[in-house]
Amino acid sequence: MSDTSGLRNFADLLHGRPAVPKPVADDVTTRYHLFPEFPSKKAKSPFHMSDAGEIWPPPPLDDEDVLTEILCRLPPQPSSFLHASLTCKLWGRLVSSVAFRRRVRDHHRHAPIFGVYEKHARTLRFIPSLDAPDRIPPERFSLKVCADGSATVDNWGMLGCRHGRVLVINLTRRELLVFDPVSGDRHVIALPLDFVNHRCTANGAVVCCEDQGAGHFRVVLVGVLGNGGEVAARVYSSETGEWGELLAAPEPCRVGRLPCTMVGNGLYWWLAEPLGSILQFDFGTHSLTIIDKPPIADINIGCSRIIRGKDGTQLGLAVLSYPTLQIYDRQVGSHGALMWVLRKTLHMDKILGLPAGMADGNTYIRGYSEDAAAIVMSAHHGVRNALYIVHLESMKHMKIHGNFFENLYHPFANFYIGRL
Structure with a gap:
């Protein structure tokens, strides 16, 4: 040559x-x-x-x-x-x-989004978002959670995806499943007994541990363990194969169903009670902290997401009040106090080419990926629900074709090297 x-x-x-x-x-x-x-x-x-x-x-x-x-x-x-x-x-x-x-x-900093996951009966269904030659076939990344021959459908749900891993909870089988769509590897983890015995409402997150090598990861599980609203967490390590000690929140609260966001060395969940407050898990101190509700008028959890701030290490918020999307950063003020500062206001009708006068309740934020710094937004226009992926830095966007009626979609982002 x-x-x-x-x-x-x-x-x-x-x-x-x-x-x-x-x-x-x-x-x-x-x-x-x-x-x-x-x-x-x-x-x-x-x-x-x-x-x-x-x-x-x-x-x-x-x-x-x-x-x-x-x-x-x-x-x-x-x-x-x-x-x-x-x-x-x-x-x-x-x-x-x-x-x-x-x-x-x-x-590159941000990975491309290959598509979104949605819960569909017995299957965690993958919906590709890219065109050929980058399109991933749905069957390649989809996951059968419940057996077709069973008389009933298990009580299960997807908790989120991060660093190329997908986390699924199956309350019927009392287990968690960590799934790598690229390699096809599956790691089943039995739920800790204190989470099973109290029939808690649980949420969780998977985080990869590159410093440990060998594809190790950690799972953080949080939930309400008692009738009094006591929230606690445990951390699972794939390296040891064991759950860590029980970590209690400083006061009663209730974790919502939305996926968490990883910012710096912490994980952050919206709380259902007190509504609009934020639960933080710190990997450095292995402790839970409650952050007061942001003083933002008319904030709606269904139209908002916790995101990474401008510098990538501080908290941020994306708040949709159609036709505008406002981006906030949590910063240290002049007197040393933390405060929420409006960074920018985006006009989504102009960006996505949608009518400006769409009625309230027709647009929502359905997902967020910190791996890609992008939100998933739904818009009901005419007789169809359209789904859009919007990158918050470049404002590049793509429309996923089809009909979408779920309340939650999980964007899957990764640097994929394999067959198509």
Whole structure:
């Protein structure tokens, strides 16, 4: 393969066009030259100079580092990485590594949303949002939760998804299920006895632990354990396979059914009682804290979501009062007190091309992904319910086609490297 054809092939990848694999030699170090090859040590090259002043081609390790750095700048859509992995064995090995995925996430910051999950009878149904060639077939990521032959449907629900994992609770079977749609791996966790015995209303979250490696994760389960409204939490570690000690909230409250949001080192849930307040779980201190209801007029939990603030480490809120969507950040004021500050107001009718005069109750926020910094918004216009994914930073949006009547949709975002 000539150097010019190699560069042309790489340029195609950078622009999202598929590369054409070429017949290659057995030695993987000579299979693909990202830059022109210099046959002589005396040739002038910008890559490496010895102490004696001689010019040398870069060593293979440096080549891989540079190549990895360039590959991680490919568009984050699934087809980009798939085409790169098929170019040659070297590229395939680099693209499929855990280190590469970490560098891709650090570079792009926000993962693409592949679609949304909804509860549908016995199945957790995946609804793809991307077009070909990036579209994930629904059957690839959907999950059968209840057996078809059973006389009754289990009492189950989806609690959320994060870091490429999906968390499902099955109260009939008294278990949690952590599902990796990309690999197909499933991890079943028995509910702790104190959550089962009190028949509590539970919510929870899954968080991956990259610092521990080997695909380890933690599950935080919160719920009301008694008639007096005592809320407590436990943390499960996949590394130990055990639940941690019971952690009690400082005062009675009731956790709502909406998924939590991870901000910095904490998880945050809307509370149903006191309505509009926020429950915080801190991974650093392993403690629960209640944050007072934000002093925002006419805040409606069904039209609001806890989001990440502008800097990514502080709390934020997205409040929909159609046709406007207001974004708030929780900041430290001049006197050291925390306060909610309006960052921007967005006119969703103009962004989505919807009528400005739609009646109240026709638009809702149905989901949020901190992995993608995007909300899922529903709009009832005419005889159909439309679903939109709106990225809160770029304001890019997409419409998911179909009819949607559920109150909750879970956007699934990830950097996917695999078959389509």
